[in-house]
Amino acid sequence: MKKVTIIYRTIPQYRVEFYNQLRVFLLDHGIQLQLIYGNNGFSGRNDSVELDWAIFVKNRTFNLGSFVLIWQPCLNLIKDSDLVIVEQANMLLINYLLILRRKFFKKKFAFWGHGLNLQAPKDNLFNQFKMTYINQSSWWFPYTEGVKHFLIEKGVSSDKITVVQNAIDTKTLRTQYLSFSNEEIEQCKIELGIKADEKVLIYCGALSKEKNLTFLLESATRLKKLTCIGFKLIILGNGPERKAVENFAQNSNHIIYIGPKYGLEKAKYFRLADIFVLPGAMGLAVLDAFAYETPIVTIEYPFHGPEIEYVRNNENGIIAKNDMNDFNAKVIELMNDQILCDSFIALGLEDLKTLNTETMVSNFGNGIINCLEA
Structure with missing residues (x-):
């Protein structure tokens, strides 16, 4: 042998x-x-x-x-x-x-x-x-x-x-994502202080420099002023910049830092989410987004992982310019267009047949x- x-x-x-x-x-x-x-x-x-x-x-x-x-x-x-x-x-x-x-x-x-x-x-x-x-x-x-x-x-x-x-x-991710009842998800929203009419953005990944977290946090602050749509940003993850993220979230009423989550717990928070925002190095998180039916908004960025190839811009996700105004504009576009979100979700699920x-x-x-x- x-x-x-x-x-x-x-x-x-x-x-x-x-x-x-x-x-x-x-x-x-x-x-x-x-x-x-x-x-x-x-x-x-x-x-x-x-x-x-x-x-x-x-x-x-x-x-x-x-x-x-x-x-x-x-x-x-x-x-x-x-x-x-x-x-x-x-x-x-x-x-x-x-x-x-x-x-x-x-x-x-x-x-x-x-x-x-x-x-x-x-x-x-x-x-x-x-x-x-x-x-x-x-x-x-x-x-x-x-x-x-x-x-x-x-x-x-x-x-x-x-x-x-x-x-x-991704098969296990799908099973975990679909395992929650609507009642469980609504109860989780109540516990986090998320109102029924608020959109939920989510970031999940390492809390490290290459993830461009300063951009993410500042964009969320600007987004609050740009749109009349209420939203919360949930952040999942751990890493060297955890303390900075925690401090920022404590001084914000629209950012919720949860910490590192895996398996069912991670799937539960994605089940709450409408849009996955990651304006930094994107890798296998692409497949999390597809499996968890959460449309991606990322940016043109020199330090993406090779898996960024799985994102086809404006087909199964959005790759905005490396510009906060364009990034926020794309997030607002998805907030206002459920048909576009559903289209991204459908194509992402189709891609999982081979990814x-x-x-x-x-x-x-x-x-x-x-x-x-x-």
Whole structure:
């Protein structure tokens, strides 16, 4: 039986179903999956979980000023692996050993990811360094078609690329969203002080710099003066800027900070919402919005995740200009046009027929098979 190992810094909650399904898919094709994970979650998110069949290995972290290096001490666990899959990240020291291992011992390894750090300028020093080894892996598993095109531009052979179409467990999200009665939702609104005729905007994501939260909070303040439509903005999430968000919300009568919520609790707050507002880095939150029937308004922004490709402007969501006036105008437009909202919702639900964990597992699994056979 062939053996494939995935090494990742941590297991975020949204990846559990993907790993479970991928394990079954590969086993059905005579391939054993070994998942090795560490303890380096994203700062402040608190969304890392354990997985009983995976192997936890405590990472070692080295701080060099503002730069962090991570050593994942698992070389003894990958000696018999036919393929090792890792995140393409400068900070991961094991990646450089895998490059040497492939060069001198013909051992296969693959990169999985974005190709670039999308939360930094493309021409910054660290992204330039990434380009020096972008073509050193046996295979590539980019998140989206856009990342694939970028890799080809940088000299990666298209024969060594499998687009995974990054996704989350949207079927479970749908089930959770539809599990609440109208009475439960109305009671929740009463508890939050939301009036029956008020629109509900929602932000859900990391409370971090790349999410452009200053823009979000200021736009909500201006929006209050621009429209006669009453509204509340609910904010879900955690991160380095939590305190600033909490302080702003405490001094506002139209912003409600809830905190980090997952699973059913998260779905409940989206069930209250009319519009999903995220004027910063948009990633898998696109699929939250589709599954939770909440039309997206975001902006043209240089640090979006690759999943922004799933938003077709003015078809299944809105990508406003990077301008607060235009952003607020688009929000007001949706507030006043339920037919447009319903159209976005319908197309988002249609997109979920392919943007889901099952499709991602099939793509990833077949890519692994192709890499092993290459």
